[in-house]
Amino acid sequence: MRRTLSLLRIALRNVLRNRRRTLITLAALLVGVSVMVSVRGVLNGLQSALVENVVKGQTGALQVHRKGYRQNVLASPLTLDFESEPIAEKARAVPGVQAVAPRIAFGGMLAVGDETIFLFNQAIDPAAELKVCPKRGAAMHDAGKFFGAGGIEQVADAVLVTGELEKALRPAMAKTKDPAALLAPDRDGALSGENATIVGKVDLSGPGDRKLGIVRLDVAQRLLKMEGRVTELAVAVDDLSRLEQTKAALQQALGEGYEVHTWEEIASFVVDIRNMQNALLSLVAAVFMLLMLLGVANTMLMSVLDRTREIGTMMAVGVRRQTIVALFLMEAGFIGALGGSLGGALGWGLSSWLSADGISLRLPTSDVPYVIHPFVPVQYLAAVVAIAATGAVLFALYPAWRASRLRPVEALAGG
Amino acid sequence: MHHRIRRFLATSLSLVTTAITGAAFAAPPAAKAAPPATARPAPAPAPTAGELLAAYDAVMGPVNFEAQVRMVAYRDDGSSRDYTMKVLKKGDEKFRIWFAAPSAVAGQEMLRVGDNLWVYMPNLKRAIRLANRDSFQGGDFNNADVLRVNYQKDYDAKLDPACASEQAWCVELSAKSKNASYDRVQLWLRKADKQPVAGAYYGGSGKLLRRATFRAHKSYAGLTRPGEIVMRNMLNTKRYSIMAWESMNTGVNPPASRFVLDDMGK
Incomplete structure (x- = not known):
């Protein structure tokens, strides 16, 4: 030594x-x-x-869908939907769950004057959404206008689009006085349409669909003939490091007919x-x-x-x-x-x-x-x-x- | 000084990080293989591709007609939806459709004039522009399949002995312009009477989108043509739609005033 x-x-x-x-x-x-x-x-x-x-601007920490939805996610099938409130109620009661936001994902068309373009839509309930994805607000231009007082709650048919879509639609918007229209096949596949007002731009916070529209949940439910129903619940948790435990508890509470995924499974590109x-x-x-x-x-x-x-x-x-x-x-x-x-x-x-x-x-x-x-x-x-x-x-x-x-x-x- | 150093460091570290990040995003492009063709012996005397295409247009899209059409769309979950509509065509490029059922679409109308296509939504009380390649009422036909049917105008045709069979000629169509609803189409026409029996429809990058079977050939007041088309969605093979012509009258001559935007919703 x-x-x-x-x-x-x-x-x-x-x-x-x-x-x-x-x-x-x-x-x-x-x-x-x-x-x-x-x-x-x-x-x-x-x-x-x-x-x-x-997590805080797009997916939420966890997501709930009907079983089989993620397998068909490209088709975003509206038929794999569920009654929003009872399931959200169950989810909120699970320990570790902080907030729940109901959503519908659907493909559709946005028509302005002579221009009609395809887009992928996310229908959100603004108040609930901000509790699960607080960063959403920052990604929306003039955020106060949409999520603050006098926001999206008052412009019932408000649509937010990505910069790419806004650029494509701008010439048509300048030419027409008609409101825009949101078209989509409803839950049964029949073409359906609602008036829409393009009120602003949403920035993409990460890689993903560059042709994205955000609309109010109640408008989408009327358009798609899905009153009270949604295809997705985004869930915020108290503690990201206990994500797996919360996922298991949530799955347990919702049962076989539903699937719970973590943001890592959903945003696997990250x-x-x-x-x-x-x-x-x-x-x-x-x-x-x-x-x-x-x-x-x-x-x-x-x-x-x-x-x-x-x-x-x-x-x-x-x-x-x-x-x-x-x-x-x-x-x-x-x-x-x-x-x-x-x-x-x-x-x-x-x-x-x-x-x-x-x-x-x-x-x-x-x-x-x-x-x-x-x-x-x-x-x-x-x-x-x-x-x-x-x-x-x-x-x-x-x-x-x-x-x-x-x-x-x-x-x-x-x- | 302090700030300049900090900015310099931040920039250079960001550059290194961006380079690493950027490289991580570069993904290899996906290669697409052409579908294999089965070789069959070439038949004896054949009409030209142009003659076959003219025969197709003549039965599938007569110059003027009024028809009562029913479409049933079957979906992945086994459910189906039944549409009934009246179709009116004038000349080369004017179409009207009035939907009668189901109730969700009753009152909707469609108008095509040349390359332009509109749908009239009764709840919005106005017409909205649609694209050729959009799906027709969420079924497995696209808008142009129903509201265009003028292959001679949209496609160049040539006979393809490789995909022909004992009973049918095979015509290979390639799009003349971007307005055509498919990039490539294969049509099979019966050798006996030049009636269409099948079709295969390809999108960009050679992907097979749909397959059609033409069946229940019958005579509509002298015009013999398929009574039904079964359109299979090849991207989602559980989905298909059947379009059936309940009646077709080629003896009509509708006024041009029915094919303007202002006439919609009246």
């Missing part, structure tokens, strides 16, 4: 001996690790913003994107790490060549070969741990600094800029330091082995 301690002391002193070389190696580790950590931090911030935008980003970042990080560790290996090899005479002396006074190996490995470990820690600290500091103001980032898949607050979990920092230290030790194996293979007489003569 005392021998190991004194060996450690010697190793530390050796690291400090050639300051310039050590500093250059440390600098390489510092830059590499801090960039890695801060990019991870930004990506963490981006991913949690993405999840929040999807999970795919997240996995893809993580894989790419891991690849980049691995390349970075490899380059840094090669730097460490190089330093150690130089050190061995520099200190041939010293190694010879040590061997001549009876230091064993395995002790020499251990000494060099410890030196590498020191550099790795120190560089990793400093780099980690710098990266963590950088992302905290950026997090204070938030970064505004515009993604190709979204109309709304994301405000990102980077963060780095402590576990990730610990892992980075551990990888840097162990990696450095591993990469020092060859130089250390070279050192231990020297022959004392030749080494004393200067290699």
Whole structure:
């Protein structure tokens, strides 16, 4: 034990001996690790913003449908519907459920003057919707007009459309005085129509249908001849980390005829994107790490060549070969741990600094800029330091082995 | 200074992150294979593709007619809906339809003039533009299947011996313009009397959308033609619609004033 301690002391002193070389190696580790950590931090911030935008602006944490609905989701079948209030009542009674919003998803056409375009509609109850998807309000232009006082409640036939649709309809809107009309096959398939007033634009908060309309639930129920009925309940939960438990409890309460899905199952593209980003970042990080560790290996090899005479002396006074190996490995470990820690600290500091103001980032898949607050979990920092230290030790194996293979007489003569 | 550094860092980190994000979105394009054709021996003397197409148009869309038509749309869940309507056609490109049943659509009307198509909604008291490729009353025909029927105008035709059978010629149609309701159509006509017996309808990227069977051929006051078309939805094979012509009178000459927007709802 005392021998190991004194060996450690010697190793530390050796690291400090050639300051310039050590500093250059440390600098390489510092830059590499801090960039890695801060990019991870930004990506963490981006991913949690993405999840929040999807859960609180689109899907809700959980969704309830009639059994078999998700299998047919492309057809958005209106016949797989249910009485809204009794089921919502049951859902609200489940512990962990915070709020419930009834919805109907349906395909239809929006006609303005001479222009008729296809769109996918979401019918929502504005008051309930805001409790489940509070971010919806932010994604609607002039949000106060729709969800505040004098909002969508008063414009009964209000329709909100995406920017793409608005652009397509604008020339026709300028030419006609007639109100717009929303057409759709009703629950039985017969063509049905209601007047509609395009009152504003809705921004997409994530990847998804670019031709989307949002209408009031009561208007849709009249149009589709589905009074009191809906195809979907969006559910907000108290605690996202207990999502699976709440899902199970909700499924239990509603029984066989209904299916409950998490946002991850519904917005599976978010999970795919997240996995893809993580894989790419891991690849980049691995390349970075490899380059840094090669730097460490190089330093150690130089050190061995520099200190041939010293190694010879040590061997001549009876230091064993395995002790020499251990000494060099410890030196590498020191550099790795120190560089990793400093780099980690710098990266963590950088992302905290950026997090204070938030970064505004515009993604190709979204109309709304994301405000990102980077963060780095402590576990990730610990892992980075551990990888840097162990990696450095591993990469020092060859130089250390070279050192231990020297022959004392030749080494004393200067290699 | 402080702020500039922060902005620089934010921008460069965002760029790295955006690059990573962007790469994650790039997905490989899906390849579409053409449907395989079954080879059969070519028949002896054949009429030209143009003659067959003219024969098709002549029986499926006579110049003028008034018809009583019934359509039953069957849906995935086994339910069905029964529509009855009066169809009136004048010349090449003028159509009217008046729906009588079911009650949900009674009072609805449709008008086609050339490439323009409108539906009149009695509750809105006005006519709304529709597209050719939209589904006709939520069934498995599209609007142009019912309200256009002028293949000579919309498609180029050629005989395709590869898909012909012992009993039927096969005509391959390709759309002349974007206004045509399908990108590609295959029609089978009986060799015996050039009556249509089947059709296959393809959308963009060569996807098979619908398959039709023409059956119950009979004579309507001298015009022999299919009495029923069964249209199968190939995207959702549990769905199909049957359109049956209960009567057809080709001896009418309706006034042009019936084919204007102002006449709708009267």
